[in-house]
Amino acid sequence: MDTDTEVTVVGAGPTGLVAAAELARRGRRVRVLDGAPGAFPGPRGNGIQPRTLEVLDPLGVTDRLVALGTFGLSFRQYATDGAVRERDRHPGLDPTPDKPFARPMIIPQWRTTQVLRERLADFGAAVEQNARVVAVEQDRNGTTAVLADRRRVRSRYLVGADGGSSAVRRALGVGFLGETRDEVRMLLAEVELDGLDRDHWHQFDLVGAHGAGFLSLCPMPASPTWALGLRSPDPGWEADDATLHAVVDGIRPRVRLRRIGWSSTWRLNVRMADRFRVGRAFLAGDAAHVHSPAGGQGLNTGIQDAVNLGWKLAAVLDGAEEALLDTYEAERKPVAAEVLGLSSELSRYVLETGATGYADRPAALARQGLQFDISYRADPGEPGLRPGDRAPDAPLGDTTLFLLRRRADWTVLAFDGTAEPVVGAQVLDADALDADGCLRRAYEPLPGERVLIRPDGHLGWRGTGAMPAIGARSALGLPRMPADRQG
Ligand SMILES: Cc1cc2nc3c(=O)[nH]c(=O)nc-3n(C[C@H](O)[C@H](O)[C@H](O)COP(=O)(O)OP(=O)(O)OC[C@H]3O[C@@H](n4cnc5c(N)ncnc54)[C@H](O)[C@@H]3O)c2cc1C
Structure with missing residues (x-):
């Protein structure tokens, strides 16, 4: 068959980069098309779960990510009455012989994608920027990605990793069911500031006439920046710089915002694609499921989709039976559904109870969030370590x-x-x-x-x-x- 490449990956976020690198490291030909002019600059998903560090290890990026991230921030919470409470964010979670990484790691998403891009380059592949896909066609032998500038890229398979508003998903006619709630929102920003130490994740409780909220400030490792999250206690608040300055001016100890960089308003949007595969095209990451940012599940689930799909596509291109590819949706869709339920529950705690913070999650939810328990086993009730379960280290x-x-x-x-x-x-x-x-x-x-x-x-x-x-x-x-x- 006449193809430009073996696999077209649409989208160079964490999901697309991992899918592409998993293929390229096995010697498969891959093209990565991204509509943006360059890499995304903001922090967004800044928590990497320990299970994600494990599944990324064979790709050769975990050591580098760990060198640039941090496991060690404890949590400092400032109550409105002036009381300050300090806590370990994950009490009792320490490495064991079977789990070398026990805790979530903090690292800004832009850094994660930078490391993944570098790794992709090690395998001789690069992201093509300004390559926005507007349509996808497919026939018995392959797929064609149609770009906004009318170029056409032909390949045997296509991975749609083009985020929550995925053009690939729309082109495939796949439904995206769930709920969006405009009133549940949070301002997220990358800032530089003076007045706080960088050894803690700081969270300030906020109280308004109608309820509670919080301002969260987490120092980003190996960078002068902080990830800011604001949930205002006022129902009609505007998520803009003026609100941010007013809130920061009101907190003690005094904090001075030196710079507000990337910022965005997050709205509650929890949705899942009704299919993860249509013919030779696959959906992965946010293109297949979008989450609440509470609990750091979105980026992690996307990366694990990509790892699951990457080796299967490489195997089929190498001659394994085509039916292997059916197992992608069969394995990952139930996981996505479970994780969506989990992040929605976490979201209720973090966003809606107001008085609680990131460290106040019920233990069971916090443990599930580490993603060690994700399994593809046939019978959830069977005792012991079964096919489909995570393979422990030793x-x-x-x-x-x-x-x-x-x-x-x-x-x-x-x-x-x-x-x-x-x-x-x-x-x-x-x-x-x-x-x-x-x-x-x-x-x-x-x-x-x-x-x-x-x-x-x-x-x-x-x-x-x-x-x-x-x-x-x-x-x-x-x-x-x-x-x-x-x-
Ligand atoms: C404001 C915000 C805050 C978040 N906070 C957190 C958090 O705290 N913790 C957490 O775990 N997750 C968080 N997330 C979620 C996390 O960022 C995503 O789950 C993660 O980025 C998903 O990665 P992805 O590669 O699937 O998609 P994306 O990162 O969205 O990447 C999609 C890529 O596709 C490209 N693209 C889009 N359309 C096209 C097209 N038509 N053609 C070609 N390319 C295209 C885009 O340019 C982009 O590079 C947040 C998300 C948002 C939006």
């Missing part, structure tokens, strides 16, 4: 399972002398590596069991019998598909 002498997983897409953990070669996977001899027993404790193998770990760090299969062929749908961890579509 220290192995002077290395770790996660470090070893960087060497190959698929990894087999072979217990009790079962370490024979497997086509398409690296086989790790658990008996030889697991001197401290951490692997056994994390995986609890049956005698003579082998465990297959997928490229995205979820269990694909475990058992004592014949292992399914790598890349086959049956090696994917029993995705939640309707019974008539299960293979």
